[in-house]
Amino acid sequence: GPHSNLEEDADARTVLVTNVHFAATKEALSTHFMKCGTVLKLNMLTDAITGHPKGAAFVTFADKESIGRALSLSGTSFYSRVLTVMRKAEAPPGFLASIQQIGRPLPWNSPPFQKGVSPKQSSGHHLQWKREQSAMENSPANCPTD
Numbered sequence: 001g002p003h004s005n006l007e008e009d010a011d012a013r014t015v016l017v018t019n020v021h022f023a024a025t026k027e028a029l030s031t032h033f034m035k036c037g038t039v040l041k042l043n044m045l046t047d048a049i050t051g052h053p054k055g056a057a058f059v060t061f062a063d064k065e066s067i068g069r070a071l072s073l074s075g076t077s078f079y080s081r082v083l084t085v086m087r088k089a090e091a092p093p094g095f096l097a098s099i100q101q102i103g104r105p106l107p108w109n110s111p112p113f114q115k116g117v118s119p120k121q122s123s124g125h126h127l128q129w130k131r132e133q134s135a136m137e138n139s140p141a142n143c144p145t146d
Helices: 001-011 026-034 065-071 093-095 118-136
Strands: 013-020 039-046 051-059 082-089
Touching: 001 082, 001 093, 013 039, 013 065, 051 065, 051 093, 065 082
Parallel strands: none
Antiparallel strands: 013 051, 013 082, 039 051
8 A cells, every 4th residue: 555655665765874883872873864864764773682772773864865875974984983874675684673663574584483494403403402401411510520
């Protein structure tokens, strides 16, 4: 429907910025990119578990023309760090996964504990688990000294 078009359009006006300094605020980053055009939305990525910044952000502009200017900021210094700017379409899936709304199905998100993993893979996990178990049993206390 029209909604998905809007979303695709927003994606076309969005860049992924990586290597953002952890001290950089949303406002500071927004200001840095305002010289490229009107920033509609800035989404700082944080680690889902720890809540710490990932050092990356999605910047959505009001028009597609701003994207080219934003991409030209790739390689510029911000908070003494060199930024990398790429189109959202070129962003690695890991970055996209972290901003998906919870509950939205992610095609590539198949948890390792799901049924239906190839037998080869699951036996590998099993062996690894066994190895870790035996490593724990052989704690340094039980190790014979040379």
